[in-house]
Amino acid sequence: MGMAYGSDYHGLPVTSVRNGKGIEVAPDLFQLTVQIVNVVFVGEPNRGDWVMVDAGMPNKADEIIEAAEERFGTGHPPKAIVLTHGHFDHVGSIIECSGHWNVDVFAHEAEFPYLTGKRAYMTPDPSAAPGLVAKMSPWFPNEPIQLGNRLQVLPADGSVPYLPGWRWLLTGGHTPGHVSLFKDESRSLIAGDAFVTVKQESIYKVFMQELEFSGPPKYFTPDWKAAKASVLKLAGLNRDCGHGSRATGRGRSLKEGFTSIGRSFWFHSSA
Numbered sequence: 001m002g003m004a005y006g007s008d009y010h011g012l013p014v015t016s017v018r019n020g021k022g023i024e025v026a027p028d029l030f031q032l033t034v035q036i037v038n039v040v041f042v043g044e045p046n047r048g049d050w051v052m053v054d055a056g057m058p059n060k061a062d063e064i065i066e067a068a069e070e071r072f073g074t075g076h077p078p079k080a081i082v083l084t085h086g087h088f089d090h091v092g093s094i095i096e097c098s099g100h101w102n103v104d105v106f107a108h109e110a111e112f113p114y115l116t117g118k119r120a121y122m123t124p125d126p127s128a129a130p131g132l133v134a135k136m137s138p139w140f141p142n143e144p145i146q147l148g149n150r151l152q153v154l155p156a157d158g159s160v161p162y163l164p165g166w167r168w169l170l171t172g173g174h175t176p177g178h179v180s181l182f183k184d185e186s187r188s189l190i191a192g193d194a195f196v197t198v199k200q201e202s203i204y205k206v207f208m209q210e211l212e213f214s215g216p217p218k219y220f221t222p223d224w225k226a227a228k229a230s231v232l233k234l235a236g237l238n239r240d241c242g243h244g245s246r247a248t249g250r251g252r253s254l255k256e257g258f259t260s261i262g263r264s265f266w267f268h269s270s271a
């Protein structure tokens, strides 16, 4: 079965100061900012397998592939691509990337309708949040992509293909099958759009000023209740690890002790 983007696919004339820049967040975590979203390379150069998480904005495959070759060398493609979810800014260049590397794409089963051409995402609601991005959101593509035979379901046991030590967690709400990836040993978290923090270097505005972190972009989130539960799940994850429960301020326990990569931010904590 062939692969195809949604009929409404197009690039966006938005950017951030970090566009095109890569940062090694941890030895096995490299974040490449593509306009306003992050693509994550998981795995250490010269040390076995690596996997790419998400595939950036439309028409950015050349940049992504170039950055990957710069980090891992030519002839060392990723073993797979894992999707946090199927929004256009996370699958924007996936057909070219997965084709170039000839690799499978893994996602949660609940996300499959949006990745197999069956169901469109919600129409973005520009009134749901303040800010420039929300105002632009009616122009965001929301038609489903068709990934054909490349699409594979994430393992039911919670493991992440080719990445021992990592596990995926269902953090739905933003989309039904949104997943976050977590590595217990280093407490590294790849949160996709499950939440954004206030410390952003892009044009994104903060939606919930009273918290140090907030939920996902409201204009593109149909199930806010589930999204909140997912944020709390991630917060609880940190507490479980025994490092985060410094109850010194709202929102802090999620932040502290994490190496975390979300929509358009990163931070590295030495806690």
Ligand SMILES: [Zn+2]
Pocket (backbone or CB within 6 Å): 085, 087, 174, 193, 220
């Ligand atoms: Zn999203």
Ligand SMILES: [Zn+2]
Pocket (backbone or CB within 6 Å): 037, 087, 089, 090, 193, 263
């Ligand atoms: Zn996104």
